[in-house]
Amino acid sequence: MDDWRFEPARDVGLTEPQRWRSLRRESGLVSTAIHIVWWAFIRTYLALWHRLRIVGRENLPSRLPFVLVANHASHLDALVLAAPLPWWLRDRIFPIAAGDVFFEVPAIAAFAALAVNALPMWRKNCGPQALRELRKRLADEPCAYILFPEGGRSRDGQIRPFKSGLGMLVAGTDVPVVPCHLQGCFAALRAGSKLPRPMPIELRVGPALCFTNAPNERGGWEEIAAALRKAIEQLKDSGS
Amino acid sequence: MSPAAREQFFGVQHAFDHPLTLWTTIGLTVVLAAVPLVIFALARTQLIDAKLRYELFQRYYSWLVMVPLMLVPVLLGAFWTILFICGLSLLCYREYARATGLFREKLISLLVVAGIIGLNFAVLDNWYRLFVALTPLFVALIAAVAVLEDRPKGYIQRVALGVLGLLLFGTCLSHLGYFANDSNYRPVLIFLVLAVEANDVFAYIVGKSLGSRKLLPNTSPKKTLAGALGAVVLTTILVVALGQFLYPQSYLDTHGVSRWTELRYLTTLGIVVSVVGQLGDLVLSSIKRDLGLKDMGGTIPGHGGLLDRFDSLILVAPAAFHYANYFAGIGIDQPAKVFTGG
Numbered sequence: 001m002d003d004w005r006f007e008p009a010r011d012v013g014l015t016e017p018q019r020w021r022s023l024r025r026e027s028g029l030v031s032t033a034i035h036i037v038w039w040a041f042i043r044t045y046l047a048l049w050h051r052l053r054i055v056g057r058e059n060l061p062s063r064l065p066f067v068l069v070a071n072h073a074s075h076l077d078a079l080v081l082a083a084p085l086p087w088w089l090r091d092r093i094f095p096i097a098a099g100d101v102f103f104e105v106p107a108i109a110a111f112a113a114l115a116v117n118a119l120p121m122w123r124k125n126c127g128p129q130a131l132r133e134l135r136k137r138l139a140d141e142p143c144a145y146i147l148f149p150e151g152g153r154s155r156d157g158q159i160r161p162f163k164s165g166l167g168m169l170v171a172g173t174d175v176p177v178v179p180c181h182l183q184g185c186f187a188a189l190r191a192g193s194k195l196p197r198p199m200p201i202e203l204r205v206g207p208a209l210c211f212t213n214a215p216n217e218r219g220g221w222e223e224i225a226a227a228l229r230k231a232i233e234q235l236k237d238s239g240s
Numbered sequence: 241m242s243p244a245a246r247e248q249f250f251g252v253q254h255a256f257d258h259p260l261t262l263w264t265t266i267g268l269t270v271v272l273a274a275v276p277l278v279i280f281a282l283a284r285t286q287l288i289d290a291k292l293r294y295e296l297f298q299r300y301y302s303w304l305v306m307v308p309l310m311l312v313p314v315l316l317g318a319f320w321t322i323l324f325i326c327g328l329s330l331l332c333y334r335e336y337a338r339a340t341g342l343f344r345e346k347l348i349s350l351l352v353v354a355g356i357i358g359l360n361f362a363v364l365d366n367w368y369r370l371f372v373a374l375t376p377l378f379v380a381l382i383a384a385v386a387v388l389e390d391r392p393k394g395y396i397q398r399v400a401l402g403v404l405g406l407l408l409f410g411t412c413l414s415h416l417g418y419f420a421n422d423s424n425y426r427p428v429l430i431f432l433v434l435a436v437e438a439n440d441v442f443a444y445i446v447g448k449s450l451g452s453r454k455l456l457p458n459t460s461p462k463k464t465l466a467g468a469l470g471a472v473v474l475t476t477i478l479v480v481a482l483g484q485f486l487y488p489q490s491y492l493d494t495h496g497v498s499r500w501t502e503l504r505y506l507t508t509l510g511i512v513v514s515v516v517g518q519l520g521d522l523v524l525s526s527i528k529r530d531l532g533l534k535d536m537g538g539t540i541p542g543h544g545g546l547l548d549r550f551d552s553l554i555l556v557a558p559a560a561f562h563y564a565n566y567f568a569g570i571g572i573d574q575p576a577k578v579f580t581g582g
Contacts, residue, residue, distance in 0.1 A: 012536075028337070
């Protein structure tokens with residue numbers, strides 16, 4: 001049980017548009033309400049339009065912190081991964097989204113922050129600084145990240161090489177990393193298409209991996225990326 | 241809703257019935273129009289440098305937004321005035337909750353927000369009994385609901401922070417809205433807010449120009465005793481001078497108030513507004529010092545957060561309200577229980 005501490009919001013003093021783009025953003029009552037409504041809508045939508053099926057639901061952690069990683073082929077991916085998580089964790093689940101796509105236009109940034117609760121990752125100059133900040137947040141407070149180690153959507157449905165940045169978040173920590181495989185998202189909403197087609201989507205969740213002993217340096221990060229890629233490919237093969 | 245209540249709520253045609261409302265509106269417009277010229281003139285004559293000019297302009301732009309934002313609802317009608325004050329209270333609470341960390345306690349925060357909205361509804365309804373009842377009821381509710389989380393560690397801090405938030409931004413600030421239930425509310429509210437803001441400026445200017453003895457150096461290192469006393473004198477003069485125009489002679493005569501009595505009332509009111517206004521300022525300084533923050537937020541460029549601007553108003557609202565209510569009564573000549581029916 002935590003002691004009470006007078007701890008101002010980490011984003012205190014920022015203007016509203018700065019808050020949306022901040023990695024330190026914390027939800028208040030209004031965004032909590034928006035999250036709950038938005039994710040209820042997304043759950044319903046995925047169940048009805050894409051007949052979402054989840055295999056290995058028991059592997060989804062019920063306790064924070066954790067990191068969900070998956071293959072990335074569609075804008076639907078983060079929604080599918082976050083949808084099955086319980087509503088009381090909503091404020092603490094942060095999909096990591098591309099800054100240049102979701103955080104440049106103010107209206108889209110507001111939506112990404114207030115409804116989806118996404119945090120930006122700037123791909124062009126994704127400094128180790130941002131990754132360090134994310135790593136620190138994962139250690140300091142109970143929260144969860146959803147991220148895609150490919151660093152972008154696959155253009156042909158095949159899994160692309162994994163980037164090692166993910167390793168910088170979890171190497172040497174006991175944060176469980178849960179590998180997931182998404183099937184059907186590419187067919188439903190591939191890069192370039194505007195509206196999702198009513199194709200079935202399947203989410204396969206694998207057992208969590210821990211990288212407590214991985215060194216927090218390039219060798220360790222690459223090891224983590226390779227282990228997760230292997231786990232996700234196994235999940236992919238297990239279904240077909 | 242009775243025609244009288246509608247008139248009070250939305251009777252924009254009465255906006256300038258009172259000369260004080262008309263003249264302060266004109267005065268503020270002239271001042272807002274003249275300030276950029278003055279800043280330009282000062283910059284031209286090299287009296288201020290570019291950095292100070294930038295800061296002054298930033299503050300000026302904030303006032304350029306804030307003055308109409310506060311004045312227009314008051315002119316439009318009591319409904320908009322109360323709605324505006326309710327919104328202001330909620331935004332102030334938001335800043336407070338984020339600064340103290342109380343916002344992480346969603347259940348308590350939700351109750352405080354419900355309390356603020358409830359109090360403002362009671363104000364809008366002009367239902368004084370409900371207005372009085374809601375504060376203790378919500379205090380009880382917060383204390384009770386916080387128990388249900390079964391998390392005794394930090395219970396006192398969580399509940400106390402919630403209750404302080406409710407009292408400052410719900411109970412205290414909604415008294416400002418209650419003034420709007422008076423038929424003569426436009427000049428009274430403008431007069432009060434003007435006096436409080438002027439009091440801030442007086443304390444700042446006098447404190448800067450004379451006096452070296454600090455008022456409360458640990459709380460607010462820049463404030464001087466001379467500044468505080470100077471503000472009391474100047475604000476009281478302003479309140480007495482402007483207050484002369486608040487009530488017409490006919491009103492004073494029918495209520496058996498002599499000029500001398502009025503003068504006494506206004507002098508006391510001036511002292512109350514100045515002292516309590518400065519205390520409100522210091523309350524916020526203490527909260528900020530305790531938390532180790534410089535500003536409560538980044539809402540108003542050049543000022544910091546909303547609370548950095550409206551801190552003095554929070555304690556003045558109930559003090560001035562009950563002072564006026566004791567001697568004159570507020571909202572008693574207007575229909576009560578507008579929505580709930582009486």
